[in-house]
Amino acid sequence: TTTLIEMFERSCRAQGDKALFERPGLAPIGFAEALDRSRRLARVLRDLGVRPGDRVAVQVDKSPEAILLYLATLTAGGVFLPLNTAYTGAEIDYFLGDAEPRLFVCRPETLEAHAGRATESLAVETLGAAGEGTLMDRLAAAEPLAERAAPGAEDPAAILYTSGTTGRSKGAVLTHGNLASNCAALLDCWRFTERDRLIHALPIFHTHGLFVAANMALAAGATMIFLTRFDADEIITEMADATVLMGVPTFYTRLVQSPRLDAVSTAGMRLFVSGSAPLLADTHAEFSARTGHAILERYGMTETCMIASNPYDGARRPGAVGFALPGVEIRVADRETGAPLPQGEIGAIEVRGPNVFAGYWRMPEKTAAEFRPDGFFITGDLGLIDAEGYLRIVGRDKDLVISGGYNVYPKEIEALIDELPGVLESAVIGLPHPDLGEGVTAVVVPREGESVDPAGLAAALADRLARYKQPKRVILADELPRNVMGKVQKAELRKRHAALYQ
């Protein structure tokens, strides 16, 4: 089997000194240099005791060196385990206790807090935002690792913790086969080649920034314009010399707020991808009106890498996530029985294929509970296949509202609310209700400088929705709570307003 490292090595042979990383105001780093440094870093990891199968936990700022550390870990046969930089004390205790890494790489400024963790079986090293720290100090004196590991498709390559949108993050064990097969499918679907120049402004501790964006550039031999955070103005400037942007929906809602976004500033771009959370149809329409580009929305999750994508050629439908990637099977099944449902009916989205993870790290029961006997993984998302065969996501199973015994799918109501004048966005949630079990509740964010009248909004919905779907209460808010990936945290909203009907 081919692995990501083999794909990267092939890129390095073909691209030589071409830039892999470009950063505004800093020297580029070429493919050949990246290969050499990742090989020497792999040697450092070996010297620190990392053997095939050992976990390398990493909580560092985004930098090219952090990507080199990822490559070095795979080269040494280790299992890469990136951690959200927002996690602190007790959370880190949980992850390190759970994953039992051989090596923990932290930011230099947190070394004091973590130095005490070092034991016989856990080394602690540092890596800073500018590449400084003990790890790169060691690299300077290291020879390249002569024999790189040759893992099989079933061997673990990474443990990625889920975003924690619905509860505590779970560690998903991804294999070399998962990463390589998914990367190859995406390269093919999105026509991504060494001629591309990718604007990379996503965090690299999640599947989107690491296994979609970075892997594709590494495997294709494409240059990454590597930005440490999202800044709409900077991104529009970079578009002059780029071809592809991969982002979360908030990237796009912020880009359309810039007067600089137009057909001219995006003229050299060939593809805008959105994923990780639903893209508002409004944003899709506005972006296309302003630039002439139809954003391509895709769907994936930590446990499965990417699952479905709107077509590269052909209609990119707002509100839909498109078709299964090559080699991936999607079905919509009854939530309770698992029986496949006919087209058009809403049910649990299930998926099978070489993209599906090996299981949750050290949670065999949880893993078993999320798979059907025939190997389909239950994603936890609800959706349907529409008349044209596009997959449409209607929300998460956990966010389904059951009011008076009826299923209420929040997205249907949110879409109507979002179209009303003065509304920026909304979240529909179910809150404990003495009569109904759950009361349908709308949390609505007005557009800047505009106001929304809750009673008027409720009235506007009255003749457009069945009575049981109509919000019992409308709550106005300045913004919706989101995690780092820009996902709305409905669990947090439910907690905040838990007592509304009590």
Ligand code: ATP
């Ligand atoms: P946790 O599992 O810890 O609660 P999470 O599910 O948000 O967090 P991820 O694996 O990062 O963690 O996110 C995957 C989820 O993101 C999917 O299950 C789906 O709900 C959502 N998602 C991804 N892409 C899209 C999309 N294009 N439209 C709607 N939802 C999407």
Ligand code: MG
């Ligand atoms: Mg999830």
